[in-house]
Amino acid sequence: MADARTLFDTVTTGALTLPNRIVMAPLTRSRADNPDHAPTAMHAEYYAQRASAGLIIAEATQISPQGQGYAFTPGIHSEAQVAGWRAVTDAVHAAGGRIVLQLWHVGRISHPSLQPGGGLPVAPSAVRPAMKAFTPDGFVEIPTPRALDIGEIPGIVEDYRRAAANALAAGFDGVEVHAANGYLIDQFLRDGTNTRTDAYGGSVDNRARFLFEVLDAVVAEAGAGRTGIRLSPLSPSNDAHESDPVGTFSPVIERLNDYGLAYLHMIEGQTRAPHPGFGGDLAALRRLYRGTYMANNSYDRALAIRAVESGHADLIAFGRPFIANPDLVERLRRDAPLAEPDQATFYGGGARGYTDYPALAG
Numbered sequence: 001m002a003d004a005r006t007l008f009d010t011v012t013t014g015a016l017t018l019p020n021r022i023v024m025a026p027l028t029r030s031r032a033d034n035p036d037h038a039p040t041a042m043h044a045e046y047y048a049q050r051a052s053a054g055l056i057i058a059e060a061t062q063i064s065p066q067g068q069g070y071a072f073t074p075g076i077h078s079e080a081q082v083a084g085w086r087a088v089t090d091a092v093h094a095a096g097g098r099i100v101l102q103l104w105h106v107g108r109i110s111h112p113s114l115q116p117g118g119g120l121p122v123a124p125s126a127v128r129p130a131m132k133a134f135t136p137d138g139f140v141e142i143p144t145p146r147a148l149d150i151g152e153i154p155g156i157v158e159d160y161r162r163a164a165a166n167a168l169a170a171g172f173d174g175v176e177v178h179a180a181n182g183y184l185i186d187q188f189l190r191d192g193t194n195t196r197t198d199a200y201g202g203s204v205d206n207r208a209r210f211l212f213e214v215l216d217a218v219v220a221e222a223g224a225g226r227t228g229i230r231l232s233p234l235s236p237s238n239d240a241h242e243s244d245p246v247g248t249f250s251p252v253i254e255r256l257n258d259y260g261l262a263y264l265h266m267i268e269g270q271t272r273a274p275h276p277g278f279g280g281d282l283a284a285l286r287r288l289y290r291g292t293y294m295a296n297n298s299y300d301r302a303l304a305i306r307a308v309e310s311g312h313a314d315l316i317a318f319g320r321p322f323i324a325n326p327d328l329v330e331r332l333r334r335d336a337p338l339a340e341p342d343q344a345t346f347y348g349g350g351a352r353g354y355t356d357y358p359a360l361a362g
C-alpha cells in the first residue's frame with residue numbers, strides 16, 4: 001500500500017524535485033531601492049534564510065520598465081538586475097533551496113511617476129482602477145490608463161519571453177507567470193477591465209489570448225516543466241471584476257491541462273481574506289485541473305495538512321507566515337508557534353522586518 005500523503009513528502013513535478021510540499025508564496029517587499037531596481041545582498045540573505053521551503057517563489061518582478069507599478073520593486077530586464085538575482089539564486093542554492101521567479105507586468109496598476117518617460121500606465125482598456133499607487137512620494141491616485149494598441153501586444157509578449165530567458169540566465173530553477181490579482185494578464189481576462197472589441201476582447205477565448213501567447217513564449221524559453229502560472233479567479237484584487245468567474249476561468253484551466261506545467265498556483269477566494277472553504281466555485285474550478293495543483297490563501301498548519309491529505313492540493317503556498325518565520329517548514333513539522341509579521345515593514349525599508357526575524361532556537 002502506498003504511504004499516506006503528508007505535507008512533508010518529497011515531490012517531483014515537471015523538472016523540479018521539492019523536499020516538502022510547503023512553498024513560499026511570492027511576496028513584494030519593495031526593497032530594491034537603487035537606481036537599477038536590482039536585488040541586493042539583503043535580498044540574497046532574506047531568501048537564503050527561507051531556503052528550507054520546498055520551493056521559493058521570488059517576489060513579483062517587472063519584465064520591463066513599463067511593467068512596474070510600485071516603488072522599489074526589482075526587475076529582470078537589465079544586466080544589473082540579472083547580476084543581482086544571480087547572487088540571490090546562488091545564495092539559495094548554497095543553502096540547499098530551490099527558487100523560481102514570478103514574472104510581472106502590472107498593466108494599469110501603476111502611475112506616470114513609475115513609467116518610462118512619465119507616460120500613462122497601459123491596460124487592455126481605458127478603465128480606471130479605484131486604487132492608489134505606491135510611489136517614491138507615497139500613495140497617489142492612479143489615473144485612467146491608456147488602452148494598448150493591438151500592435152503593441154507582441155512587444156509585451158516578447159518582454160515576457162526575454163524576462164524568462166533572463167531568469168534562467170540568473171540561475172532560477174524556473175519561472176511563474178503572474179496571471180493573478182488584477183495585473184495585466186488578469187486585466188485582459190476579466191470583462192470588468194477588458195472592453196476591447198478586437199481579437200483580445202469579447203469572448204473568453206479572445207480575453208484569454210494574451211495569457212496563452214505569454215505562456216507559449218515563456219514555455220518556449222523555460223520549458224513547461226520549469227514554468228508555473230498563478231491565477232486568482234475568485235479575487236477582485238486591484239479592482240478587477242469579472243461577472244462570471246467560473247465561466248471565464250473554466251476554459252482557461254482546462255486548456256492549461258495541455259501544457260504539462262510544473263504547477264497551477266491558485267489563490268483560493270479573495271487574496272488575503274480568510275480561506276473560503278473547499279466547496280462552491282472553488283471546487284468547480286479545482287476539479288478541472290489534472291496537473292500539480294498549488295493552493296494558497298490564509299492556510300494554517302491544520303488546513304494545509306487537510307488539503308494535502310485529502311488530495312485537494314499537491315503543494316501549499318504560504319505568504320505572510322514566511323515573512324516572520326524563515327524556518328516555517330521546521331515550525332510546521334514540530335507544530336511550534338508561529339511569529340506574527342509586522343505589517344508596517346511589509347513594503348520598503350531595510351533589514352528591519354525583512355532579514356531580522358529569527359529561526360527557532362535549537
Ligand SMILES: Cc1cc2nc3c(=O)[nH]c(=O)nc-3n(C[C@H](O)[C@H](O)[C@H](O)COP(=O)(O)O)c2cc1C
Pocket residue numbers: 025026027028029059060102178180181230267271272296297298299317318319320321346347
Ligand atoms: C506583503 C505582501 C506582498 C505580496 N506580494 C505578492 C506578489 O508579489 N505576487 C503575488 O502574486 N502575490 C503577492 N501577495 C499575495 C501573497 O502571495 C498571498 O497570495 C497572500 O498573502 C495570501 O496568502 P497568505 O495568507 O499565506 O499570506 C503579497 C502579499 C503580501 C502580504
